[in-house]
Amino acid sequence: MKKKSGGKPESIQSDTSQHLIELLRQMLRIRRFEDKCAELYSAAKIRGFLHLYNGEEAIAVGVMQAMQPDDAIVATYREHGQALAWGIPMKTVMAEMYGKQGGCCRGRGGSMHLFDKERRFYGGNAIVGGGLPLAVGLALADKKLGRNRVTCCFFGDGAAAEGEFHEALNLAALWQVPVLFVCENNQYAMGTALKYSHSNPNLAEKADNYGIANATVDGMDVLAVEAAAHKAVDIVRTEVKPFFLECITYRFRAHSMFDPEFYREKAEVEQWRERCPINTLFKTIQEKGWLSDTEWNQLNQEVDSEIAAAIAYAETCLWEPVEDLTRFVYSERGAGV
Amino acid sequence: MKKKSGGKPESIQSDTSQHLIELLRQMLRIRRFEDKCAELYSAAKIRGFLHLYNGEEAIAVGVMQAMQPDDAIVATYREHGQALAWGIPMKTVMAEMYGKQGGCCRGRGGSMHLFDKERRFYGGNAIVGGGLPLAVGLALADKKLGRNRVTCCFFGDGAAAEGEFHEALNLAALWQVPVLFVCENNQYAMGTALKYSHSNPNLAEKADNYGIANATVDGMDVLAVEAAAHKAVDIVRTEVKPFFLECITYRFRAHSMFDPEFYREKAEVEQWRERCPINTLFKTIQEKGWLSDTEWNQLNQEVDSEIAAAIAYAETCLWEPVEDLTRFVYSERGAGV
Amino acid sequence: MNTSIQEAQPIHLTYREAVREALREALRKDDRVFLMGEDVGRYGGAFGVSKGLLQEFGSDRIMDTPLCESGFTGAGIGAALGGMRPIVEVMTVNFSLLAADQILNTAATYLHMSGGLFNVPLVIRMGTGGGKQLAAQHSHSLEGWYAHIPGIKVLTPATLEDARGMLWTALEDPDPVLIFENTLLYTMEGDISANPEPVDIDRAKVRRAGTDVTLISYSASLFKALDAAETLAQEGIEAEVIDLRTLRPLDDETLLTSIAKTHRAVIIDEGWRSGSISAEISARIMEKGFYDLDVPVERICAAEVPMPYANHLEQAALPQVATIIQTVKRMVTGHD
């Protein structure tokens, strides 16, 4: 077997290279998808609130690597990244943003409320902090039913100031349920910097206080996130108890499409942009010589055509009939659970 | 000057003895008052919920020593002790429990809602945790208006599980407002023992996590509470910032008049009863020879006659006219603030 | 020996015991059912409802929670989504305000915003009502207020049969159901069938037939309406008394049928008057029964005050039998 300088057998190297390229691809999908969403927003194809994940892609992509197909995800209103990385088909996500019947929620949810039953993607909660107790409850159900599954709950630094955050952490710790709390600490809650939200800006210490195992990781480094997530999920799954993973990150774009960004300096944004998780991984891969220009172009094209296909799909989807407005307020007889 | 073995000048000794006797008297007032309330409850003179402070008297009495007349108190539904120790006349408290017009809230509040405007006693909040943000707001007002006053907020161990507790501590720390949080950790929230309420039963650590200075003290020892409160209030007043004082205590009686006490062992209650704060202080004083039997009897008689007078007052008070039912839903014109 | 259902001896119990029996039955029938809330276990329930259940079913099925209404209600939603059938007990409706966000923004919206993907089979029980001198923060009757929210159902069992039977019906419902138990009723006692039949939560029930006026009520007020009807009968006025049973969705049909017969209606409601469920009922009668009315529909509600502690004030604030009688007489005779 040919050896490389690092001493890894080729098959592993090629596994590694393929894996890294896959991570790159996932992050790129999210970035490009969202850039397109921003355009479509300007074109009034997408409406409502649109919160982009730009800059934070390493977290969703990194964390998902550690999850298994029958695990569950609970996310926020900034959840395109999680939805795509978790495998919800891009076209149904896009159709949802269009408000079409072919969307993953028949156009009723929109950007902030993506759901997928088969894949156990539990939204899409637009009440800051609202998803945390729900995630604890999902994990509780798993524990009660003896299912070896993990529930992964994403939320922001701002959410950690809500009382519900504390209630949820306390319950998770008391009940020792298999939930992974992933705090996407992008250092701002809308326009409120961390230091104005938290008297103690060290968020992982909050978990510590509840006796919840925790770690803090560079959220701009997908490999670091992935490694940390693997460790974390292992603990959750094997020891059946909660874990708190704080990922330090930054949102490159505005909070939503309405945010004039008065609250931070352009220079700060620029500094963080230099730490773009996609560029960083791209450079790593390039340095290793694992991705030729052709391959990179091809990858880009694949992503672009997936997006184009998603848009084409969304465009052709029908609108939910107005007569169906009041469906799904209550379950339909026979539908049940 | 005559010296005593301890080397204290006589005047100080006598100051000390008088002070200790005063503490004893205060605790005794509360204890006797409440024992009487329990009787009056059985006699259906007092109704609704009645939460007795029996066993916890050292906290209210100890803490109040450190407060100044223009400071403010925020308490819970278990607030007879605070109300009496803070100087709300016993007769208006008793009349309030009777539901009479001469009560401190015209009979509208009852046991759980004692208020006194002149003395800045802000209730009597029967929503667990509900008083904490209010106390932070009172302290904020003082800070804004440059008034060197302290707001003292009492609450239980159970309250510390509510999200609002966390929100309030975070705000207090962020804003650095002069509030003293007094956690009356009697180790039970109704029938729920501390360990079932908190994954981390060390409550003072929660304050630590917010960067709030804190201390834990034996809540069965009025002198220890007093000393700790003095230190705490000093910090709050001079450094204009919050302090968290945890007092470990025990409630001798049931949670309320409806509690069958299934959740704890008689033996446990008995053990704690042996640490009765009143007996302990009484013994200390007796050992020093500071209180003759005659004086002790006299003290008891004084307390009993204060209670008798309070009852007599309550009995003779009128009922609020039914026509006034809808008063005080909104302020009356001209009343204003 | 033939011990058929029909022949089973009725059993004598209190409302509290009826709820307890309902809980016990549910816990026995379905492993996915569990009860959680503050003091449901070791304490035995704030009102003694769940006394003994921890001992019988263990701490996995009867879960004491810390004080955190929003947290454990949210956890209940999650557990329901995860395949369990949680019964969340919020000690009383007064504290449910701390969980209002989870109830309205998550439980009630989840099915719709997921485009029909995820239903939330959650039951939330709470004590409700005034009348015990518990003052301004412990005496709310907010069941009618909650009935404003689409996506949830609101049940208010008044009778022993309903207290016994509605829980199971609620648990079989695929969507979030709130059950309000007026705490004054817990000590009410009587006989019910030992083999309770399933309770229908879709229909209001005529608890007393009459021809001159329709008294519309629910929960504890039902008994005030029945008492008033008795007295009125002695004076020759026959009141039909309707127990709404479910405040959301309202069963308009039963109400309108009755009014088509009596041409007069009075609604008795322990909630504050403005924006009460009785306002909704009056508005519906306006819309669908206007031409059947001889006189305007009237409402007897709680006075619009935070509940005062003193007994005489509290009673003055609550609907009273005398007021019902007086109102009906005025409506029927045209003068006071």
Next chain:
Amino acid sequence: MNTSIQEAQPIHLTYREAVREALREALRKDDRVFLMGEDVGRYGGAFGVSKGLLQEFGSDRIMDTPLCESGFTGAGIGAALGGMRPIVEVMTVNFSLLAADQILNTAATYLHMSGGLFNVPLVIRMGTGGGKQLAAQHSHSLEGWYAHIPGIKVLTPATLEDARGMLWTALEDPDPVLIFENTLLYTMEGDISANPEPVDIDRAKVRRAGTDVTLISYSASLFKALDAAETLAQEGIEAEVIDLRTLRPLDDETLLTSIAKTHRAVIIDEGWRSGSISAEISARIMEKGFYDLDVPVERICAAEVPMPYANHLEQAALPQVATIIQTVKRMVTGHD
């Protein structure tokens, strides 16, 4: 030169600016006034309302809070009790559910349960309403729901004058006042007097006189009612349009006076129908205006669904001008 109040040039501004001017005026006039809430400072307000105020008044007067609706609302109550005049901004009514306990159990009850000792001079502002495709958790119209609560007042400024003027009136009120700003109105523009007169919050206002039907509305729906009235006028039907302005307490008198003239009423309300403020209004007309009615009062409300995201569904869920017109025509002519 005489620049008397009467002669001041009107100023042109948006509703957003009108609220901002009202805030600025209050902050200037009274040192005890301060604004607090999420993102009111550095961000400039979620809807840009408070843009520039932090720079002008400093961080003691314009306080950014962490995300903790219950905490900072409670702190607002405390600060009000401590002698300040806080204006708490809850970004939107959707999030106010997290503060529902502080609003109902503390702010609204404090005066009463203290036997009149402590009033709470607190103003809470929130955005409200649907129509922007913000879906099920961000589109509530719960102002009518809050109007159920005794002890608070509920204001719903629809016009630029009211947006400009009601805040000060609210601040002068000794009791808790909730002000609901429909976020669709923020971009509405027009002229108002440069020297605004004090706004009375006790009376509803007839915004258009008419004889054939009374359209009762508030906030954003007012403009739907006015639009409908214009169209109806072209067909010879003269609608009187009433702007409620204050949902608690309701000004029955203005409504009843109008109905005594028109004999018909339609209520337009963006809240869910069941248990809405429009139910209360209908019930009051039933009670006090029954014999003035030619036809039953009707309600045009939001459909009883958590708001869907898709525009066509959302618009179908909200009251529309066409429905108002159609309803009125049916009422006036007796057929569709």
